[in-house]
Amino acid sequence: MSLSEKAESLHQKMLEFPTSKLFGQDELQELLNIPNPMELVKTAQELVSNNLIKLMKQGDELKFQAISTSEASKISSMSNDEAMIYSHIEASGREGIWTKTIKAKTNLHQHIVVRCLKSLENQRYIKSIKSVKHPTRKIYMLYNLQPSIEVTGGPWFTDSELDTEFIDSLLTVIWRFVASKSFPTAFQPPSSSNNMVQASFPSNHTGFINLDDIMEFITSNKITNIELATNDIRSLCEVLIYDDKLEQVNGTMDTYKASWQSVLEAGYGRAYLEDEVVKTKYKSLIDGSSFSIFDCHSEIQPSEEQDPDIVYLDSWSHE
Known part of the structure; x- marks a missing residue:
């Protein structure tokens, strides 16, 4: 397309700005250093006729927006x-x-x-x-x-359908990663050197997992080829919190640890029952006749002659 020197110069200067930029008449006069508005109208009309700028209305004011040469060629066809x-x-x-x-x-x-x-x-x-x-x-x-x-x-x-399988797999991956950093022996094989009763970190531990750690783990291990944002990971963590599988660490933002209940439900402690060496060491804890901390569905059965001095934790906490 054949343009005058002024029209081509104005178009090039407008393209130096972001494509979303809207120019007022004063701005265009300043770009070309044209004091006479009528001279600008002639130049602008030349660009409009060649589909190189378009007119936009912003409130009550008329604005001009530049169009690339390739886009103008497309529209002209x-x-x-x-x-x-x-x-x-x-x-x-x-x-x-x-x-x-x-x-x-x-x-x-x-x-x-x-x-x-x-x-x-x-x-x-x-x-x-x-x-x-x-x-x-x-x-x-x-x-x-x-x-x-x-x-x-x-x-x-996926294809306008909620991909529940994809969501569930990501929830499992995130929970297991956080759990492995919350309870270091949770997924290790039974060993007599492990303290199966104290599987968590000390109370002063601060190295729990945050959103950036989870994002880095998913990206570096190529868990999915779908691009996820931080808010997407946060949403998944919130689902796990509602499911009582994760807890937000007190006094922090977006830092999580796995709940002990979820680790038990995943089977922690069962492998110890099958290992005779470890089972002997912790016999008093895992004896079938006594209460086991690894059975998350166990209940303390009240005796026929209830001790009046016994106060259960839930009763005490609601006093």
């Missing part, structure tokens, strides 16, 4: 109907736009809308996407954009 439909799809951003909305905004016949959409899609200018909010609607957006989380549902959805 479209028919008027295609360009109109493309502009509405472009304006929808990462949210996309429903075909019914396109028809209402353009006031074009359904047949023309369908034909234009098919043509733009074949040229890879636009693409159709599925929305988790409106699974029956056909939604279009620019080909080079990624749909927003509101449209796709984030990493937890």
Whole structure:
């Protein structure tokens, strides 16, 4: 395309700013050092005619936005109907736009809308996407954009369906990692050198796991090829807290430790019952006739003649 020297200079200077930048008339005059507004109007009109800038309304003020040469060439190759439909799809951003909305905004016949959409899609200018909010609607957006989380549902959805298997596997991985850093002997084989009663760290231990540690573990071990954000990991940890599998460390933000209950439910202590050497050492604790700290479903059975001085912990804590 053939442009005047002033028009080309103005366009190049506008492209030096981010593509989302909107220019006022005063800013454009300053860029070209043009004191006469009428001279600017002539230059701006030349760029508008060549699809190199577009007019935008911001409140009551008219603004100008630069369009790259490649994008302008793309628009110039479209028919008027295609360009109109493309502009509405472009304006929808990462949210996309429903075909019914396109028809209402353009006031074009359904047949023309369908034909234009098919043509733009074949040229890879636009693409159709599925929305988790409106699974029956056909939604279009620019080909080079990624749909927003509101449209796709984030990493937890595959083909607009909640991927429960993926979520459950990540929950298991995160819990086991945090548990291994909360109770160092929890997943070790039985050994008489391990203190099976005291599996946790000392009370002054501060090396518990935070969100950055979990993110680093998932990334470095290539647990998933789906890109996860910190908020995604936080959401999974919150699910584990609600399931009583994790606890937030007191006085910290986003630092976690596994609950003892969850470690017991995962089977800690059972392997000790099967090892004769270890079993002998801890016979008094794991004898079937006595209460075992490894049986999370055990209950202390009250005797027929209850000692009046016995106060159970739950009763005492609610006094």
